[in-house]
Amino acid sequence: GVLDLRKLAERVDVGRVEEVSWQEGKIAVRTRGREETIPLEEVLQDRCLSCPYPTPLIYDVLLGDPLPPKGENEALLRQVEELEELTPPERLRYWKEELERCIRCYACRNACPLCVCQDWCAAEARDPHWISMRDGVKEKWMWQVLHALHLAGRCTGCGECERACPMGIPLLRIRTKINAELKELFDYEAGVKEGERPPLLTYQVSEPKIEEPKW
Numbered sequence: 001g002v003l004d005l006r007k008l009a010e011r012v013d014v015g016r017v018e019e020v021s022w023q024e025g026k027i028a029v030r031t032r033g034r035e036e037t038i039p040l041e042e043v044l045q046d047r048c049l050s051c052p053y054p055t056p057l058i059y060d061v062l063l064g065d066p067l068p069p070k071g072e073n074e075a076l077l078r079q080v081e082e083l084e085e086l087t088p089p090e091r092l093r094y095w096k097e098e099l100e101r102c103i104r105c106y107a108c109r110n111a112c113p114l115c116v117c118q119d120w121c122a123a124e125a126r127d128p129h130w131i132s133m134r135d136g137v138k139e140k141w142m143w144q145v146l147h148a149l150h151l152a153g154r155c156t157g158c159g160e161c162e163r164a165c166p167m168g169i170p171l172l173r174i175r176t177k178i179n180a181e182l183k184e185l186f187d188y189e190a191g192v193k194e195g196e197r198p199p200l201l202t203y204q205v206s207e208p209k210i211e212e213p214k215w
């Protein structure tokens with residue numbers, strides 16, 4: 001798994017770490033001569049807590065032994081469920097508060113292994129611009145919608161966008177929700193089966209799990 005520096009910072013002074021060692025299921029961190037032993041599940045990233053694929057599905061060389069699945073992404077799905085239990089106005093308020101903190105640094109995009117457009121990202125490179133540089137929640141929101149929808153069907157839920165965000169915005173909740181919908185509707189998980197085509201790149205006259213409106 002990968003350590004969550006924000007969780008770790010609540011336990012130790014991460015600016016003063018002198019030594020880190022791993023023990024069975026625990027991490028020992030020494031800061032200014034004082035050692036603290038913390039159970040791993042308290043400082044691992046949420047995505048690692050119930051990772052279905054702790055062993056890479058494809059690799060040239062595997063370091064260490066293969067690991068069994070830790071779950072089916074329950075840790076993140078629980079966070080999505082908690083949000084879904086809110087009323088629509090409460091949920092709107094939650095995301096407004098979270099997204100208002102976005103400084104549009106695009107670290108989330110730059111860290112994303114699937115955001116391959118680089119200098120041609122629609123967030124910055126279209127003329128006329130799709131999003132203004134105004135400092136408003138609408139523009140921030142538009143950026144988040146654009147990023148989330150461009151990654152729909154390609155996002156593997158690796159969590160790098162959230163890890164890179166300097167403002168601590170819980171981006172993985174958006175990705176987890178979209179990925180769960182894709183799994184439910186199309187039985188599809190990005191990055192799992194080699195050669196499988198993402199549902200948004202294919203077309204069927206009728207989708208078994210999508211009810212067409214009766215015009």
Ligand code: SF4
Nearest residue numbers: 102103105106108165
């Ligand atoms: S990394 Fe965070 S602050 Fe920067 S653009 Fe992405 S969501 Fe906004």
Ligand code: SF4
Nearest residue numbers: 112155157158159161
């Ligand atoms: S979780 Fe998805 S959107 Fe975020 S960095 Fe990974 S692939 Fe990109």
Ligand code: SF4
Nearest residue numbers: 115117121122147150
């Ligand atoms: S947000 Fe969309 S346009 Fe921008 S780099 Fe990612 S996939 Fe490309």
